[in-house]
Amino acid sequence: MFKRWQVLVLLPLLLQYCFLLQKSQPTPEKLLDADQSWAETTLQNMSLDQKIGQMIFVGSDKSYINELDLAFDALKKLVLRYKVGGIVFSDGNAFQHTLVINNLQSDAQIPLMIAADLNAGVGEKLAGGTRLLSPLGLAATGDPKNAYTSAKITALEARALGYHLIFSPTLSLYNPLADPEENLASFGSDPHVVAGYSLEFMRGLQDYGILAAAKYFPVNTVSPGQSPGEIPVNFKTIQELQVDELLPFVELVKNKVAMVMTAHTALPNYDIGFKRPATFSPYLVNDLLKTKLQFEGLVISDRLNKSAITDHYYDGTAAVEAIIAGVDVLIMPTNFQATFHAIREAVQDQRISINRIDQSVKKILMWKSVLGLDRNPLVYPAELTRKLQQPLFLENARKLAQQAITLCKNENVPLSLDQGRAIYLLGFSANESVASPANQLESFLFSYNPDLVSDNVDNHSVTLQKDSILSRARHADVIVNVIYLQPGPAPSTELLDLIRDIQTLKQPVVNIIIGPPSQASFFPNAKNLIFTFSDAPFSYQAAADALFGKADIQGKLPVSVGNIIRGSGETIPHRQVPLSVVDYHSILPHPIYVDSLKMYLEAAIADSAFPGCAIVSGYQGRIFLQEAFGNFTYDPRSRKMATNVLFDLASLTKVVATTTTTMMFYDRDELHLDWKVADIIPEFKGNNKDKITIRHLLTHTSGLPGWKQFYLKFRGKEQVVQEICNTELIYEPGSKSVYSDLGMILMQRILETISQKPLDLLVRENLTTPLNMNRTMYNPDRSLLNDIVPTEISEWHGGLVRGVVHDENTLVMGGVSGHAGLFSTVEDLSHFCMMYLAGGTYDYNNLIKPQTIRLFTSRQNLVAGSTRALGWDTRAESHSMAGELMSMGAFGHSGFTGTTIWMDPVNEVFVVLLTNRVYPTRDNHKISRVRPKVHDYIMKAVLK
Numbered sequence: 003m004f005k006r007w008q009v010l011v012l013l014p015l016l017l018q019y020c021f022l023l024q025k026s027q028p029t030p031e032k033l034l035d036a037d038q039s040w041a042e043t044t045l046q047n048m049s050l051d052q053k054i055g056q057m058i059f060v061g062s063d064k065s066y067i068n069e070l071d072l073a074f075d076a077l078k079k080l081v082l083r084y085k086v087g088g089i090v091f092s093d094g095n096a097f098q099h100t101l102v103i104n105n106l107q108s109d110a111q112i113p114l115m116i117a118a119d120l121n122a123g124v125g126e127k128l129a130g131g132t133r134l135l136s137p138l139g140l141a142a143t144g145d146p147k148n149a150y151t152s153a154k155i156t157a158l159e160a161r162a163l164g165y166h167l168i169f170s171p172t173l174s175l176y177n178p179l180a181d182p183e184e185n186l187a188s189f190g191s192d193p194h195v196v197a198g199y200s201l202e203f204m205r206g207l208q209d210y211g212i213l214a215a216a217k218y219f220p221v222n223t224v225s226p227g228q229s230p231g232e233i234p235v236n237f238k239t240i241q242e243l244q245v246d247e248l249l250p251f252v253e254l255v256k257n258k259v260a261m262v263m264t265a266h267t268a269l270p271n272y273d274i275g276f277k278r279p280a281t282f283s284p285y286l287v288n289d290l291l292k293t294k295l296q297f298e299g300l301v302i303s304d305r306l307n308k309s310a311i312t313d314h315y316y317d318g319t320a321a322v323e324a325i326i327a328g329v330d331v332l333i334m335p336t337n338f339q340a341t342f343h344a345i346r347e348a349v350q351d352q353r354i355s356i357n358r359i360d361q362s363v364k365k366i367l368m369w370k371s372v373l374g375l376d377r378n379p380l381v382y383p384a385e386l387t388r389k390l391q392q393p394l395f396l397e398n399a400r401k402l403a404q405q406a407i408t409l410c411k412n413e414n415v416p417l418s419l420d421q422g423r424a425i426y427l428l429g430f431s432a433n434e435s436v437a438s439p440a441n442q443l444e445s446f447l448f449s450y451n452p453d454l455v456s457d458n459v460d461n462h463s464v465t466l467q468k469d470s471i472l473s474r475a476r477h478a479d480v481i482v483n484v485i486y487l488q489p490g491p492a493p494s495t496e497l498l499d500l501i502r503d504i505q506t507l508k509q510p511v512v513n514i515i516i517g518p519p520s521q522a523s524f525f526p527n528a529k530n531l532i533f534t535f536s537d538a539p540f541s542y543q544a545a546a547d548a549l550f551g552k553a554d555i556q557g558k559l560p561v562s563v564g565n566i567i568r569g570s571g572e573t574i575p576h577r578q579v580p581l582s583v584v585d586y587h588s589i590l591p592h593p594i595y596v597d598s599l600k601m602y603l604e605a606a607i608a609d610s611a612f613p614g615c616a617i618v619s620g621y622q623g624r625i626f627l628q629e630a631f632g633n634f635t636y637d638p639r640s641r642k643m644a645t646n647v648l649f650d651l652a653s654l655t656k657v658v659a660t661t662t663t664t665m666m667f668y669d670r671d672e673l674h675l676d677w678k679v680a681d682i683i684p685e686f687k688g689n690n691k692d693k694i695t696i697r698h699l700l701t702h703t704s705g706l707p708g709w710k711q712f713y714l715k716f717r718g719k720e721q722v723v724q725e726i727c728n729t730e731l732i733y734e735p736g737s738k739s740v741y742s743d744l745g746m747i748l749m750q751r752i753l754e755t756i757s758q759k760p761l762d763l764l765v766r767e768n769l770t771t772p773l774n775m776n777r778t779m780y781n782p783d784r785s786l787l788n789d790i791v792p793t794e795i796s797e798w799h800g801g802l803v804r805g806v807v808h809d810e811n812t813l814v815m816g817g818v819s820g821h822a823g824l825f826s827t828v829e830d831l832s833h834f835c836m837m838y839l840a841g842g843t844y845d846y847n848n849l850i851k852p853q854t855i856r857l858f859t860s861r862q863n864l865v866a867g868s869t870r871a872l873g874w875d876t877r878a879e880s881h882s883m884a885g886e887l888m889s890m891g892a893f894g895h896s897g898f899t900g901t902t903i904w905m906d907p908v909n910e911v912f913v914v915l916l917t918n919r920v921y922p923t924r925d926n927h928k929i930s931r932v933r934p935k936v937h938d939y940i941m942k943a944v945l946k
Contacts, residue, residue, distance in 0.1 A: 139535030153206025318344025408557030433490030652897030661873025750820030
């Protein structure tokens with residue numbers, strides 16, 4: 003079986019192969035050039051009844067648990083007897099749907115095309131899938147590529163479930179009178195924006211094996227005062243439509259969208275006076291769409307069970323009219339029998355020719371062949387647990403929700419909220435059956451402010467609750483309204499009055515609009531509005547993060563709402579963690595020892611232990627010491643040392659970069675400690691190497707030697723790694739501990755193999771960017787040279803080493819290695835240490851699980867007497883560089899150039915000491931007695 007890392011490594015290659023395979027087979031762009039043999043042969047052998055069945059897609063609105071279910075039995079009869087072309091599934095459970103789909107496909111003589119109406123991911127309708135941001139929210143992010151990402155995730159999950167067709171994207175322009183869900187499915191009110199996002203969404207679906215259906219052609223209209231069963235009428239001329247609603251359709255048809263769904267809107271100014279739905283208009287379907295726009299894909303109807311159709315047409319009449327107009331597929335007629343028999347009678351009466359039927363059926367069969375359904379229509383339910391809600395999918399869903407958060411009318415908004423404020427969280431919904439919006443948000447706000455008070459109010463409870471709500475609101479520091487009035491019944495006058503009354507209170511009021519932005523028009527007196535464009539859990543989380551400054555606020559309103567114009571939205575960067583240095587005299591039990599430490603460091607410099615140093619230390623979440631001593635060199639005219647200058651960290655790279663990145667991979671289940679190294683690096687074999695695991699590498703018990711002079715013979719990372727693979731072991735793996743650079747170089751290769759990214763990029767994406775370690779990097783730019791502390795004067799390097807890595811092996815590897823090469827400052831490393839001691843959390847962002855930190859920083863005891871944890875070292879009972887006063891739970895590491903990090907989670911203390919002790923020569927070893935004394939001075943200052 004493939005291991006998880008192998009899947010992660012192979013997945014991009016497999017997807018690329020499948021994509022290329024798609025391009026060599028029939029695709030949406032070359033349907034008419036496709037191999038038509040299966041479609042033609044199947045068509046020739048079909049009866050008229052079977053052909054009619056292929057043109058009808060029936061609906062299924064439930065999940066079936068038992069095959070004896072009467073509704074399931076009825077559905078199966080349609081498949082067996084009438085050979086229906088496809089099934090449209092709605093809500094339910096993803097896993098149950100897949101079992102049902104396989105059951106039906108197994109019985110189908112002609113494979114079924116399975117469809118769904120999904121705009122915001124599989125999780126929008128099916129439990130078990132990834133719930134994504136709405137299309138309107140995607141437009142708020144300002145990046146059309148986000149539409150591609152969303153569609154790609156939808157397609158990958160949908161194909162895994164056995165789906166082939168998604169009724170999306172919605173090309174209709176935003177209409178505040180439309181159904182709230184339809185509005186969220188729109189990409190906005192600007193036809194050019196809608197065209198751009200829709201095109202990316204279509205590509206995301208079709209690049210990954212799902213047919214897209216652009217809807218609703220040519221325009222979806224809702225008129226003021228329109229009743230539910232009334233046929234909507236649009237009086238625009240064709241000239242007006244061409245610069246407005248038609249523009250997105252022109253763009254997608256030009257780029258070979260697979261299907262177009264017709265609208266049930268009447269356009270009498272184009273349809274020669276008829277007020278019939280576009281679905282039934284030959285002028286709109288055959289003339290405009292197929293002839294003038296040259297659309298060659300499948301034309302599918304909107305649902306024929308909508309009241310705009312059923313209130314005005316018999317089922318059979320509707321089906322016949324749609325086919326005459328040019329529709330190829332009839333979606334969800336109310337009465338299947340009436341539809342089927344009416345079409346057959348129309349063919350027998352020659353109102354519809356058999357050639358017309360054959361044209362549609364052949365296209366349907368060809369699309370099924372394009373999808374590979376003629377070869378294997380089944381899917382594998384056992385694989386769903388690794389194909390649905392993949393960590394990458396969920397992370398993308400979270401990021402999309404965060405990018406969409408939009409702040410408008412920011413007047414007196416307390417962003418970011420302070421954790422100590424008395425917050426009153428108030429949820430408004432018109433429908434009591436809707437999940438309480440305050441409760442939804444409270445689950446995410448609790449980690450920021452566990453003492454907040456919350457209430458929910460709806461149309462039915464507002465009369466009883468109004469007085470108590472206003473009383474609580476007046477006693478709060480900040481009021482947070484979570485407003486989710488749509489979909490559902492109209493909000494009552496009393497409910498809207500209460501929202502408006504709260505806006506007039508003297509306390510700051512934050513209004514969070516969940517879902518459709520049009521809700522904001524109910525209370526124009528609001529001083530601020532935050533839009534989420536979705537009721538998905540990630541959108542609630544994004545709103546909470548925005549309130550407390552954890553995430554950037556950067557969305558732009560893609561539509562106008564009331565007096566707020568399209569494009570509005572403030573940009574507010576996320577709050578940086580304040581790491582100012584506090585006066586240690588006010589917080590430490592024995593501050594005199596810090597004074598003594600400063601004098602000791604000055605004395606160490608005078609004794610030539612190192613030319614200069616920078617130190618930072620924190621206690622209980624606060625930094626109390628951050629200072630620099632000495633100069634860059636022993637020349638007193640050289641630059642004074644500073645806390646923002648960059649040091650070559652040497653082997654601190656092993657823990658700061660490699661080990662910490664490994665921990666993140668471990669958290670995401672992308673790496674297991676007991677995986678064999680040879681399984682990931684196949685060339686690492688022979689001489690008992692097949693026994694070596696990742697755990698052995700991290701604990702320095704692999705059997706590899708500690709160091710080799712690669713730089714004398716090799717150039718480039720690949721040559722060095724190959725030489726390590728050829729290196730003989732010097733002891734049985736797991737039998738002893740030998741500190742080894744070679745093992746950490748192999749860890750670099752493992753991380754890069756799993757992620758398909760270079761280590762320096764991994765460190766930047768996973769560590770330095772989230773931690774705001776802006777001066778931590780491999781291969782620092784030459785523009786920073788004046789801020790980089792020199793290391794050695796080296797004959798091999800050709801003189802003074804400054805701005806390039808001191809470690810020779812790393813240098814020949816290009817400056818990036820798992821064992822050395824990182825440059826940083828004490829200021830940056832204070833962020834790093836604060837994150838570790840806070841259980842992996844920094845700036846409200848959890849980077850590493852607390853249990854993972856405990857695992858990797860705890861002594862592993864693989865070899866008797868070894869102090870090694872995973873990557874990290876731990877305090878020895880005596881003669882430890884950590885000194886004698888840190889707890890036995892302390893962990894740390896050192897670097898050859900004179901660098902040290904030690905943390906004591908028991909006493910909540912960290913110490914970072916950076917020096918350039920190798921200047922001018924590495925033969926200076928005086929730092930060995932300095933390190934423990936520094937740590938003991940700190941511990942004497944903090945211990946009570």
